[in-house]
Amino acid sequence: xxxxxxxxxxxxxxxxxxxxxxxxxxxxxxxxxxxxxxxxxxxxxxxxxxxxxxxxxxxxxxxxxxxxxxxxxxxxxxxxxxxxxxxxxxxxxxxxxxxxxxxxxxxxxxxxxxxxxxxxxxxxxxxxxxxxxxxxxxxxxxxxxxxxxxxxxxxxxxxxxxxxxxxxxxxxxxxxxxxxxxxxxxxxxxxxxxxxxxxxxxxxxxxxxxxxxxxxxxxxxxxxxxxxxxxxxxxxxxxxxxxxxxxxxxxxxxxxxxxxxxxxxxxxxxxxxxxxxxxxxxxxxxxxxxx
Amino acid sequence: xxxxxxxxxxxxxxxxxxxxxxxxxxxxxxxxxxxxxxxxxxxxxxxxxxxxxxxxxxxxxxxxxxxxxxxxxxxxxxxxxxxxxxxxxxxxxxxxxxxxxxxxxxxxxxxxxxxxxxxxxxxxxxxxxxxxxxxxxxxxxxxxxxxxxxxxxxxxxxxxxxxxxxxxxxxxxxxxxxxxxxxxxxxxxxxxxxxxxxxxxxxxxxxxxxxxxxxxxxxxxxxxxxxxxxxxxxxxxxxxxxxxxxxxxxxxxxxxx
Numbered sequence: 179x180x181x182x183x184x185x186x187x188x189x190x191x192x193x194x195x196x197x198x199x200x201x202x203x204x205x206x207x208x209x210x211x212x213x214x215x216x217x218x219x220x221x222x223x224x225x226x227x228x229x230x231x232x233x234x235x236x237x238x239x240x241x242x243x244x245x246x247x248x249x250x251x252x253x254x255x256x257x258x259x260x261x262x263x264x265x266x267x268x269x270x271x272x273x274x275x276x277x278x279x280x281x282x283x284x285x286x287x288x289x290x291x292x293x294x295x296x297x298x299x300x301x302x303x304x305x306x307x308x309x310x311x312x313x314x315x316x317x318x319x320x321x322x323x324x325x326x327x328x329x330x331x332x333x334x335x336x337x338x339x340x341x342x343x344x345x346x347x348x349x350x351x352x353x354x355x356x357x358x359x360x361x362x363x364x365x366x367x368x369x370x371x372x373x374x375x376x377x378x379x380x381x382x383x384x385x386x387x388x389x390x391x392x393x394x395x396x397x398x399x400x401x402x403x404x405x406x407x408x409x410x411x412x413x414x415x416x417x418x419x420x421x422x423x424x425x426x427x428x429x430x431x432x433x434x435x436x437x438x439x440x441x442x443x444x445x446x447x448x449x450x451x452x453x454x455x456x457x458x459x460x461x462x463x464x465x466x467x468x469x
Numbered sequence: 470x471x472x473x474x475x476x477x478x479x480x481x482x483x484x485x486x487x488x489x490x491x492x493x494x495x496x497x498x499x500x501x502x503x504x505x506x507x508x509x510x511x512x513x514x515x516x517x518x519x520x521x522x523x524x525x526x527x528x529x530x531x532x533x534x535x536x537x538x539x540x541x542x543x544x545x546x547x548x549x550x551x552x553x554x555x556x557x558x559x560x561x562x563x564x565x566x567x568x569x570x571x572x573x574x575x576x577x578x579x580x581x582x583x584x585x586x587x588x589x590x591x592x593x594x595x596x597x598x599x600x601x602x603x604x605x606x607x608x609x610x611x612x613x614x615x616x617x618x619x620x621x622x623x624x625x626x627x628x629x630x631x632x633x634x635x636x637x638x639x640x641x642x643x644x645x646x647x648x649x650x651x652x653x654x655x656x657x658x659x660x661x662x663x664x665x666x667x668x669x670x671x672x673x674x675x676x677x678x679x680x681x682x683x684x685x686x687x688x689x690x691x692x693x694x695x696x697x698x699x700x701x702x703x704x705x706x707x708x709x710x711x712x713x714x715x716x717x718x719x720x721x722x723x724x725x726x
Contacts, residue, residue: 346564346568349563349564350569350572353561353562353564354560354562356523356543356555356559357560358561358572359523359542360523360543360547360552360553360555360559360621361547361572361573361576361624362544362545362548362575362576362624363572363575
């Protein structure tokens with residue numbers, strides 16, 4: 179049996195890991211809700227964003243926070259352009275072509291990152307390096323930073339979507355695109371802005387994950403785990419996504435500890451089980467979308 | 470004569486290879502309510518969608534105050550002062566009643582004016598005031614129709630395009646909604662282009678009417694004259710005239726064919 183201290187430690191690590199998945203998954207869900215596109219390159223957005231933070235904060239010597247802000251702006255612009263120049267042209271084509279396009283885009287990002295920053299892992303200096311101890315339990319500070327960032331970001335996003343004019347208009351255009359057009363809402367620009375927002379969130383996730391994963395071209399594959407978290411929670415529901423990601427994050431360190439043979443696979447097993455038992459995910463949206 | 474508010478000239482719109490409307494013309498003058506009648510599939514909705522930019526026409530022109538607006542994106546057309554209340558309500562299901570109405574005013578920046586118009590909508594539709602915090606998906610069909618019209622009004626349009634406001638509503642509700650449409654026209658000075666299958670109500674509130682069949686215009690006249698016309702009576706109002714022998718002619722032809 180695991181000592182109590184370790185249970186607590188693994189739980190904290192699990193929660194922070196789940197929060198990190200949730201940060202990534204939020205981007206998936208936002209883009210999916212706005213355009214019904216699952217952006218399989220989203221994990222690579224996160225990877226690329228992490229490297230961008232490195233370039234701004236250390237390459238240009240701006241320091242972590244200003245570097246993070248600059249990287250967010252740059253990645254936001256990139257996300258906006260990806261939609262307005264590439265994705266907009268293929269919307270309305272078959273899901274398969276969109277799927278292949280986003281997967282291919284992920285590969286392009288990965289190679290670009292490899293060519294720019296090299297293929298070996300780099301480390302990013304963050305203010306959260308070091309360890310925090312309380313009552314005999316020691317956990318890396320970056321773990322708490324991830325949880326904090328997720329909470330702050332979730333509240334900010336909630337306030338944005340529920341209160342601001344632009345946020346409500348984004349909801350409106352995702353619920354009924356044509357009616358939004360009739361109201362004079364520039365739907366296309368809003369969709370591009372959603373992509374920008376998702377890219378910004380991905381960059382934040384990349385920066386906060388950097389102390390845990392290092393900056394590496396392959397960290398984009400975390401996106402697939404985040405995606406399974408989102409599916410567990412019920413794709414398309416933001417609270418469900420966060421719940422599902424937390425669940426997967428907490429299950430992971432324990433299953434890795436007890437069943438080392440299936441290390442790293444538990445997230446997908448949970449997803450399969452949920453898909454068999456509750457195909458709509460744990461938190462079912464109130465209404466089915468009308469076709 | 471002054472420039473009409475909306476003029477549609479010989480518009481042809483296609484769905485892929487299929488011609489949905491073929492060379493349709495229509496005018497709406499300032500302050501008018503114009504009705505377009507026709508059966509299912511006559512092309513009425515297509516006509517409205519072409520007018521507001523949701524569909525691009527292949528030929529012809531749409532003029533708003535003399536300015537060509539065909540083939541523009543619908544959000545840009547909406548900013549000119551044309552508000553489209555689509556067929557089947559199309560409210561934003563997961564937004565509250567108030568949020569839906571505020572989305573109607575998305576293009577406006579005068580906060581005081583928007584607040585005043587919100588109060589006006591609640592005055593026209595007192596039902597909505599009581600349920601303003603409720604999600605639009607939970608409203609009844611009639612309430613949703615009221616919400617859709619209110620949302621269209623919130624943009625403060627000069628021209629309101631109404632697509633089948635009577636669809637699926639009880640006769641009492643239809644009466645109520647058409648009274649408000651008349652009031653919007655008179656009190657708020659909004660010109661209205663109304664598409665309807667319910668010819669009787671539509672012709673009673675409108676000043677002029679057009680009749681569409683299989684993608685073309687077949688009649689246009691003042692509404693009171695259309696109400697008296699034999700064809701309209703027979704085919705749209707369902708009034709049968711008694712023949713000389715007390716029997717209906719069993720194979721009456723429409724005069725425009």
